[in-house]
Structures are given as structure tokens and as C-alpha cells.
Amino acid sequence: MSSSPSDPTSAPDAVSAAPTPGERPLRILIGCDTFAPDINGAARFAERLAAGLVQRGDDVHVVAPNVAYRRAPARTEVIEGEPMTMHRLPSVRWAPHDWLRFVWPWRSKHYARKVLDAVQPDVVHIQSHIVIGRGLARIAHQRGIPVIATNHVMAENILDHTTMPKWVDDLVLRFAWADAKRTFGLTRAVTTPTRRAADFLERTIELQGVIPVSCGIDRSQYTPVIGPRDKNRIVFVGRLTAEKQVEVILQAMTKLDPALDVTFDIVGGGDQRKQLENLTAQLGLADRVTFHGRTTDEELRALLSRASLFVIASIAELQSIATMEAMASALPIVAADAVALPHLVHDGENGYLFAPGDADALAERLTRVLTAEPAEYERMQQASLDGVAIHDIHRTLDTFEALYRDEPLPQ
The missing domain is CATH 3.40.50.2000 (Glycogen Phosphorylase B;)
Known part of the structure; x- marks a missing residue:
């Protein structure tokens, strides 16, 4: 070679x-x-x-x-x-x-x-x-x-x-x-x-x-909306398989301040979906978590544009197209500090990293973004747009x- x-x-x-x-x-x-x-x-x-x-x-x-x-x-x-x-x-x-x-x-x-x-x-x-x-x-x-x-x-x-x-x-x-x-x-x-x-x-x-x-990524296909959201929505996009560790995100949801009134959109299908739906019910999150399954590109882009941040707990990403799509939508990112995700997410710049599997740390990072002052939130949004430009x-x-x-x- x-x-x-x-x-x-x-x-x-x-x-x-x-x-x-x-x-x-x-x-x-x-x-x-x-x-x-x-x-x-x-x-x-x-x-x-x-x-x-x-x-x-x-x-x-x-x-x-x-x-x-x-x-x-x-x-x-x-x-x-x-x-x-x-x-x-x-x-x-x-x-x-x-x-x-x-x-x-x-x-x-x-x-x-x-x-x-x-x-x-x-x-x-x-x-x-x-x-x-x-x-x-x-x-x-x-x-x-x-x-x-x-x-x-x-x-x-x-x-x-x-x-x-x-x-x-x-x-x-x-x-x-x-x-x-x-x-x-x-x-x-x-x-x-x-x-x-x-x-x-x-x-x-x-x-x-x-x-x-x-x-x-073709950035022209996404609609970045700069500015704070009127509701705290977090979103994950990807296959619902074991290495994505979506259960860690669900566990972190239970540790958030109820006053934040956070909802969670999960986009994608996979062999873990039924287990995750059962866990959602067991954790008392059924009214705050929506499993969208597979969506059209238009539906996905709309979900990204309205979200407050993108979260990914995966331990096996060699890049993550979904994370780049979120960045092109001007979302701050909270991601596991694993494999190639730190290549896209620079801690404290366009979001935060957390130790893989640590739901407490994830909840703390989510709270940081969701409670950020408007100027700080917009700075993270712009950092995502700047960071995805080279891709x-x-x-x-x-x-x-x-x-x-x-x-x-x-x-």
C-alpha cells in the first residue's frame, strides 16, 4: 500500500x-x-x-x-x-x-x-x-x-x-x-x-x-438557527445498537433538574429499540422521550433545527456523520470522550465531552449547555458551524x- x-x-x-x-x-x-x-x-x-x-x-x-x-x-x-x-x-x-x-x-x-x-x-x-x-x-x-x-x-x-x-x-x-x-x-x-x-x-x-x-457533508442542506430555543429539546440521531449507549442518555435525563422541562427526541431504528422503550417507561420518562424511528431527510433536518443540543454517548465512532449534521445545524454537542468524537467536539468550545458511560457527568454537561447565557449558547453554536466547515x-x-x-x- x-x-x-x-x-x-x-x-x-x-x-x-x-x-x-x-x-x-x-x-x-x-x-x-x-x-x-x-x-x-x-x-x-x-x-x-x-x-x-x-x-x-x-x-x-x-x-x-x-x-x-x-x-x-x-x-x-x-x-x-x-x-x-x-x-x-x-x-x-x-x-x-x-x-x-x-x-x-x-x-x-x-x-x-x-x-x-x-x-x-x-x-x-x-x-x-x-x-x-x-x-x-x-x-x-x-x-x-x-x-x-x-x-x-x-x-x-x-x-x-x-x-x-x-x-x-x-x-x-x-x-x-x-x-x-x-x-x-x-x-x-x-x-x-x-x-x-x-x-x-x-x-x-x-x-x-x-x-x-x-x-x-453538504452544509447547504441544513438550516442553522442561531439563538436560544423556547424549549429545552435534546436530540440523538443514529442506530439503536449497543455501542451507541443510548441508555446512558436516558439515565442522565433522570438526573436533570425537572424545572428545565427537557424533552428527548431519538431518531433512528435498531435492535435495541424495544429495550430502550422499556427502559424509558421504567425510568418514568415516557412523556418526555419520543422515539421517531426512521425519518425522511426533511423531517430529520426539522428536528435538528428546532433542538437545543445534540447528544451522543457512543463508544465506537470513527467519525459520526450524525454529529456533523448537528454541527451544520448550529447545535452545541455533548459527546462521549471516545475514539473520534473529540475530533469533532472540542470541550468548552462547541460543546462538552464526558467520560463514556458516566450518566452523572453527562447530566452535568447537558445542564451546562441548557442553562448557558444567550451569548455563551450562541458562541457554542457558531463554534459548531466553524468546526464543520472543514468537512x-x-x-x-x-x-x-x-x-x-x-x-x-x-x-
């Missing part, structure tokens, strides 16, 4: 730039183990990346699991408002999980050969090393097709989807990371959303030169196109 040492996430300004005139469009094959209709950070990133590349004139093909155990013929699907060619592979649902589907691993190279024969891409960009990405990387490498890899995986994300004893989980993790090292070794470059996530990956599999590239989607697209073309990365 070869890579550039520059850090695209640290640039002072996000620059939108179309490909240089005269450069021919690329035919890009994006390999995903999760993609629409799935709702999670990795899927959302791949969708926005693909749509952005289409907007720039590239010929984009996406290979992803089908929603049934049958192979769908290649067809055009409209993703994020843009048409692209989808190659849907037969998949089965992982029984303990409410939406996770996967392709049989022993079929991954077979499908990779067929898709690569049909598409003949200039470059392959895999979004994980797990199944589809693994097969594509191996066959593309054999054929001399350059491969770029982006890692969205944390160990906690893998363990959350198993029902096996710990000793089996440990074996699975060792195999998974060893396989990741082999797969990423076949690539031209490996990226991950933040410098902290890159450091984590380099330590975990002894890989050098991992490039931090923000998932990016502009156009800079992300510039960086990946440079990697695809094996050109210097934008400074």
Missing part, C-alpha cells in the same frame, strides 16, 4: 473543484457491504460519495447486497438524487440483527469476477474488508486494477452483531483484523474518516500510511478523485 502523508481533514478551507478540463471521466466501482436502503454512517457515506462523483461526470457503479437471496440484474437506481448503476448480490439476513444482510463469503470472489468482467472499471473503491470488499480487492488486484479502501469498522461494531461466547468473539476479531491486514495490503491507499481513526487502524493491524479523509463534501470528493487518479492530494 502506498499513500500520501497529507491530512485532508486539517485543511483550513473546503474547496469545491471540478475535475481538470481535459481529464476523461472515470469509471468507478464502489464495493459496499452496507448501502441503501440500510441506514447507518457507512451506507450514508457511500451513497453521498457515489452521488457526488456522478455529479462530477464520473461513471459510477455500486456493488452491494440485494434485499433478498437473489441476484438482481444491473440496473439504474437513483441515490441521493443521482442515477447510478447498481449491482445487487444475493444476500441473507443475519438472524440476531434487524436489518444486517450479508453475501456468503465463499461466493465473494465469484461475484467479484462477474461484476469486474461487466464493468471494466478504472478503479475499485471498497468500503470495508468484510465480504464484498474482500472479494473485489483480491480479484481487482489480480487483474492490475487499482484499489482504494476506506475503513468504517470498529471492533465493537463487529461484536454487536454476534450472539457467541466471548472466546469465540475473540477468535472472530483476530481473524477479522488479520484478514483486514491482508486485504488492505492489496490496495493503492487506505483511508478512514479521521486522524484518530487512522491511528487506531495503524495500531490494530500494523499498517502504515493510512490517510484521514472526512466523510464530508465540506467537495473537499472529500477532490481527495478521493486524486487518489483514484494517483495524483497529489489537495492541500
Whole structure:
């Protein structure tokens, strides 16, 4: 694997730039183990990346699991408002999980050969090393097709989807990371959303030169409303799974001063929803907590615009697109001091950090924001807007196109 040492996430300004005139469009094959209709950070990133590349004139093909155990013929699907060619592979649902589907691993190279024969891409960009990405990387490498890899995986994300004893989980993790090292070794470059996530990956599999590239966000799609709110509303957006630790937020809600009259909007679905609804009732919070489930983009943006702050207790974020969406909506953030969240949330600037799992500390940080003087609250709002500016989607697209073309990365 070869890579550039520059850090695209640290640039002072996000620059939108179309490909240089005269450069021919690329035919890009994006390999995903999760993609629409799935709702999670990795899927959302791949969708926005693909749509952005289409907007720039590239010929984009996406290979992803089908929603049934049958192979769908290649067809055009409209993703994020843009048409692209989808190659849907037969998949089965992982029984303990409410939406996770996967392709049989022993079929991954077979499908990779067929898709690569049909598409003949200039470059392959895999979004994980797990199944589809693994097969594509191996066959593309054999054929001399350059491969770029982006890692969205944390160990906690893998363990959350198993029902096996710990000793089996440990074996699975060792195999998974060893396989990741082999797969990423076949690539031209490996990226991950933040410098902290890159450091984590380099330590975990002894890989050098991992490039931090923000998932990016189109800030024009959000409506920041500067100024104090007329009601104290906190909001969380994300999958309701174990590593998100939404129960810690619910516990913190019970420790807030009742005079603050705080309500909590939870946006997203997942296998923990029923448990969280039961906990909400047990804690006496049923009249203050709303489970919205999956929402449209318009509904989500409206919930963000009216909220007082965004809260996230997750211990396994390699970046958090949801947090960036909240920042683009001018919300102060209260976040767990874990993995890459401190990359977005600077304690005392655009919000506060708390020790993971500490409901008392979380309640104290929430109270600080909700009782802040108007000038202080607006300062945190502006800090969120300033902080998310460097994550502009156009800079992300510039960086990946440079990697695809094996050109210097934008400074």
C-alpha cells in the first residue's frame, strides 16, 4: 500500500473543484457491504460519495447486497438524487440483527469476477474488508486494477452483531483484523474518516500510511438557527445498537433538574429499540422521550433545527456523520470522550465531552449547555458551524478523485 502523508481533514478551507478540463471521466466501482436502503454512517457515506462523483461526470457503479437471496440484474437506481448503476448480490439476513444482510463469503470472489468482467472499471473503491470488499480487492488486484479502501469498522461494531461466547468473539476479531491486514495490503491507499481513526487502524493491524479523509457533508442542506430555543429539546440521531449507549442518555435525563422541562427526541431504528422503550417507561420518562424511528431527510433536518443540543454517548465512532449534521445545524454537542468524537467536539468550545458511560457527568454537561447565557449558547453554536466547515463534501470528493487518479492530494 502506498499513500500520501497529507491530512485532508486539517485543511483550513473546503474547496469545491471540478475535475481538470481535459481529464476523461472515470469509471468507478464502489464495493459496499452496507448501502441503501440500510441506514447507518457507512451506507450514508457511500451513497453521498457515489452521488457526488456522478455529479462530477464520473461513471459510477455500486456493488452491494440485494434485499433478498437473489441476484438482481444491473440496473439504474437513483441515490441521493443521482442515477447510478447498481449491482445487487444475493444476500441473507443475519438472524440476531434487524436489518444486517450479508453475501456468503465463499461466493465473494465469484461475484467479484462477474461484476469486474461487466464493468471494466478504472478503479475499485471498497468500503470495508468484510465480504464484498474482500472479494473485489483480491480479484481487482489480480487483474492490475487499482484499489482504494476506506475503513468504517470498529471492533465493537463487529461484536454487536454476534450472539457467541466471548472466546469465540475473540477468535472472530483476530481473524477479522488479520484478514483486514491482508486485504488492505492489496490496495493503492487506505483511508478512514479521521486522524484518530487512522491511528487506531495503524495500531490494530500494523499498517502504515493510512490517510484521514472526512466523510464530508453538504452544509447547504441544513438550516442553522442561531439563538436560544423556547424549549429545552435534546436530540440523538443514529442506530439503536449497543455501542451507541443510548441508555446512558436516558439515565442522565433522570438526573436533570425537572424545572428545565427537557424533552428527548431519538431518531433512528435498531435492535435495541424495544429495550430502550422499556427502559424509558421504567425510568418514568415516557412523556418526555419520543422515539421517531426512521425519518425522511426533511423531517430529520426539522428536528435538528428546532433542538437545543445534540447528544451522543457512543463508544465506537470513527467519525459520526450524525454529529456533523448537528454541527451544520448550529447545535452545541455533548459527546462521549471516545475514539473520534473529540475530533469533532472540542470541550468548552462547541460543546462538552464526558467520560463514556458516566450518566452523572453527562447530566452535568447537558445542564451546562441548557442553562448557558444567550451569548455563551450562541458562541457554542457558531463554534459548531466553524468546526464543520472543514468537512465540506467537495473537499472529500477532490481527495478521493486524486487518489483514484494517483495524483497529489489537495492541500
